[in-house]
Amino acid sequence: MSAQNNFTNWIINHDSSKLFIALYIGLSVFLSIFISLFWLVAVVLVHFAFEIISNRYRKMSWLETWKESAHELKLDFVLVLFALWLAVYIDMIFGVAGIGAGARGVAQAGARFAGWQRIIRGVLLSVDDVFQVIKSVFKYKKRNANKNKKITPELSDNDEEKKGGSSRVLDIILNVVGILFILLLLFSPFITDKTIAEVFNILANDLHPFPR
Numbered sequence: 246m247s248a249q250n251n252f253t254n255w256i257i258n259h260d261s262s263k264l265f266i267a268l269y270i271g272l273s274v275f276l277s278i279f280i281s282l283f284w285l286v287a288v289v290l291v292h293f294a295f296e297i298i299s300n301r302y303r304k305m306s307w308l309e310t311w312k313e314s315a316h317e318l319k320l321d322f323v324l325v326l327f328a329l330w331l332a333v334y335i336d337m338i339f340g341v342a343g344i345g346a347g348a349r350g351v352a353q354a355g356a357r358f359a360g361w362q363r364i365i366r367g368v369l370l371s372v373d374d375v376f377q378v379i380k381s382v383f384k385y386k387k388r389n390a391n392k393n394k395k396i397t398p399e400l401s402d403n404d405e406e407k408k409g410g411s412s413r414v415l416d417i418i419l420n421v422v423g424i425l426f427i428l429l430l431l432f433s434p435f436i437t438d439k440t441i442a443e444v445f446n447i448l449a450n451d452l453h454p455f456p457r
Contacts, residue, residue: 257299265295282328282451289321319419326426332451333433333444 259265269292276284296314305313315322434441 257302283454323423330426
């Protein structure tokens with residue numbers, strides 16, 4: 246029972262857990278780069294489940310829980326959309342679609358650009374992970390500060406106003422970027438030279454648990 250309680254507490258306070266941060270960074274980067282994008286989605290969904298459990302423990306309503314959990318992982322969701330967009334558009338970006346080589350040359354080019362896709366994805370995952378660490382440190386310091394000292398109403402209001410302003414700007418940016426990636430994915434058959442079936446095939450391959 247004690248072990249179960251410890252695990253529950255670990256999930257509730259996962260944002261301040263060094264073990265969780267290490268696992269989240271290590272698994273999301275390693276599995277998604279060296280196996281498939283499926284594992285990035287899986288890790289993000291596990292994190293989303295942890296956020297839901299944590300927020301419900303804090304007596305939030307179900308609507309507040311879903312909104313707050315989605316807000317906390319908005320950057321992660323946008324990263325997943327970017328990775329899917331990259332999978333569909335990378336050959337267009339690097340000009341592979343215009344190569345007039347034989348089948349062997351096209352295969353070699355495909356392997357080369359698949360490598361570039363993994364590198365780009367890895368860099369962006371690392372950037373996302375840096376933000377995750379900064380966010381976790383900020384939450385940890387804020388929690389300790391609230392425990393150790395009383396904040397004056399004036400300072401609290403000013404801090405909340407500044408935090409709210411920067412948070413709204415970041416939300417707008419992430420919303421716009423996320424919608425843009427969704428639209429680019431939906432209209433990819435009209436923008437690229439790929440058919441709808443080819444786009445679905447690319448996404449299915451990238452979202453398969455193991456490379457085919």
